[in-house]
Amino acid sequence: MKQIALLLLAVATLAAAVAFTAHASRDTDGAAQIFVTEIPRGYREWRLVSVAHEEGNLNDIRAILGNDEAIKAYRAGKLPFPEGTIIARIAWRHVPSEENNKAFGREQSFVPGEAPPWYLQFMVKDSKKYAATGGWGYAQFDKDGKPGPESDMKNCFPCHQAIKDRDYVFTRYAP
Numbered sequence: 776m777k778q779i780a781l782l783l784l785a786v787a788t789l790a791a792a793v794a795f796t797a798h799a800s801r802d803t804d805g806a807a808q809i810f811v812t813e814i815p816r817g818y819r820e821w822r823l824v825s826v827a828h829e830e831g832n833l834n835d836i837r838a839i840l841g842n843d844e845a846i847k848a849y850r851a852g853k854l855p856f857p858e859g860t861i862i863a864r865i866a867w868r869h870v871p872s873e874e875n876n877k878a879f880g881r882e883q884s885f886v887p888g889e890a891p892p893w894y895l896q897f898m899v900k901d902s903k904k905y906a907a908t909g910g911w912g913y914a915q916f917d918k919d920g921k922p923g924p925e926s927d928m929k930n931c932f933p934c935h936q937a938i939k940d941r942d943y944v945f946t947r948y949a950p
């Protein structure tokens with residue numbers, strides 16, 4: 776009888792230890808999971824949602840791409856975006872093209888130049904994992920694939936909150 780009691784105690788202790796470890800690791804993951812730290816695979820093959828040009832300090836030209844989930848939802852006008860949606864944003868410096876201008880005979884052509892430090896940005900929909908930031912994980916990388924500084928990353932969600940009624944996504948589908 777005493778042996779069974781000891782065995783039960785051992786099992787209970789082990790279960791508690793496992794539960795604690797699982798909880799602890801979930802907590803650390805939770806803290807690490809605010810931002811996406813890996814570039815989503817295959818994004819350069821995704822379809823075009825729209826383009827944009829920023830002036831001011833950014834002075835870039837940008838393309839917004841979506842994976843299949845994103846494009847389907849955009850075309851159906853469906854909100855919120857479904858789980859698994861990823862929206863990519865690629866930016867390049869906005870530079871004049873002498874080559875093109877020569878052909879036109881006047882200065883009018885601008886093309887993508889080198890990659891700025893905010894070259895790549897992503898929003899990844901996973902409502903559970905990124906519950907604290909509206910269900911979207913935010914990511915930024917430079918041209919070498921290095922993740923953006925935490926000071927930049929902290930600003931993503933607070934600014935995107937301005938467009939909460941469109942599921943935090945500013946870009947509209949360009950028909």
Ligand code: HEC
Nearest residue numbers: 827864896897898913914915927928930931934944945946
């Ligand atoms: C000061 C406000 C602001 C901050 C900070 C900001 N964004 Fe945005 N973001 C915008 C706006 C506005 C657009 C649309 C820009 C355009 O089309 O000209 C946009 C567009 C995007 C898009 C394309 C999808 C969409 O919502 O239109 C992605 C992806 C994105 N941002 C990710 C990020 C990430 C990642 C960060 C943090 C590193 C970030 N943003 C920080 C305002 C912001």
